[in-house]
Amino acid sequence: MKLRKVTAASATIFALALTATACGSDDSGSKESGSGSGSGGSKSITIGIKFDQPGLGQKTPDGYAGFDVDVATYVAKELGYSEDQIEWKEAKSADRETMLQRGDVDFIAATYSINDERDKLVDFAGPYLLAHQDVLVRADDDSIKSPEDLNNKKLCSVTGSTSAANVKEKLAPKAQLQEYPTYSACLSGLQNKAIDALTTDDSILAGYAAQDNFKGKFKLGGFKMTNENYGIGVKEGSDLKAKINTALEKMVSDGSWEKAVTANFGPANYKNEPAPKIGDIKK
Incomplete structure (x- = not known):
């Protein structure tokens, strides 16, 4: 008699477990791409x-x-x-x-x-x-006329970007790499003379230089250093x-x-x- 009670209880617990598992599957389905x-x-x-x-x-x-x-x-x-x-x-x-x-x-x-x-x-x-990698400099800065001129200059790009690494490894090994969280932060540093040049793709740099509040303050180097x-x-x-x-x-x-x-x-x-x-x- 005791054995039959234990068996019945176990069957009830097992059934509840199955029900809970089924409900959990419905509620936690993973997201599919685009759906x-x-x-x-x-x-x-x-x-x-x-x-x-x-x-x-x-x-x-x-x-x-x-x-x-x-x-x-x-x-x-x-x-x-x-x-x-x-x-x-x-x-x-x-x-x-x-x-x-x-x-x-x-x-x-x-x-x-x-x-x-x-x-x-x-x-x-x-x-x-x-696109092509380029640099943005202050409009009144004539000291950077080629990628080699970035040696000993403070060069900014964003964390995780390949742009600054490309310059330092291949074109200007003495460039002082500065990594900021965003391009906007780099741009502020360029404007405040905390950095000398911002490097990334020419398409991105052109977008910044064209903003109304920055018109006439910056210029593209026109170097086309890489293909992006x-x-x-x-x-x-x-x-x-x-x-x-x-x-x-x-x-x-x-x-x-x-x-x-x-x-x-x-x-x-x-x-x-x-x-x-x-x-x-x-x-």
């Missing part, structure tokens, strides 16, 4: 962009603006998402791989240069823009890569890519390269 649920059960997509890069990715009082934002919005539309179904997240340079690996975002369009090191950690669609192939980052193995590539090809063919370039870079007289072909990485 997150917004409020009211509507689909949404989470995209990483820069929040502080004029002309490319910038958070403004009216929303988000820039070439990367336009590209990401077009891609999202081709994937089946309207603008109000997009959740924008800030993707700082040092955080991009981690954000993709953790699934914090579905994809990242944030001046994300494709290189071998990053390609080992995430996958890239594109490229969708070919902007790609859209996705989690390694994601099927979004092929879908995004198809969307990018359509954006170029229907004229939307050129329209976005003109709208975002035109005011700075930025001379962009033609739209790159998918998979064509310029070394």
Whole structure:
């Protein structure tokens, strides 16, 4: 009799455990790329962009603006998402791989240069823009006329960016590297003479130099030190890569890519390269 009581109790506990496990599975399902649920059960997509890069990715009082934002919005539309179904997240340079690996975002369009090191950690669609590394200096500074002149100068870029490392390792080994959390912080340092030059892609620098409050204060070096192939980052193995590539090809063919370039870079007289072909990485 005692044995039958224990057996019945055990059966009850086992049944409860199964019920709890089933409920837990329903409540903790992992998010799939491009298929997150917004409020009211509507689909949404989470995209990483820069929040502080004029002309490319910038958070403004009216929303988000820039070439990367336009590209990401077009891609999202081709994937089946309207603008109000997009959740924008800030993707700082040092955080991009981690954000993709953790699934914090579905994809990242944030001046994300494709290189071998990053390609080992995430996958890239594109490229969708070919930029070049350059420097921004004060308009009245005539001491930096070539990359070699950066030796013994205070050179700023953001933490996690390859730009300053490229200069120090290949062009000006005596440059004094200063890493700041954002390009905006670098720009403030340049304006206050705490640093001598800001280095990153010419597209980014042109966006800053073209702002109304900075017009006439800075100038581009025009050095074109590297090729920077902007790609859209996705989690390694994601099927979004092929879908995004198809969307990018359509954006170029229907004229939307050129329209976005003109709208975002035109005011700075930025001379962009033609739209790159998918998979064509310029070394």
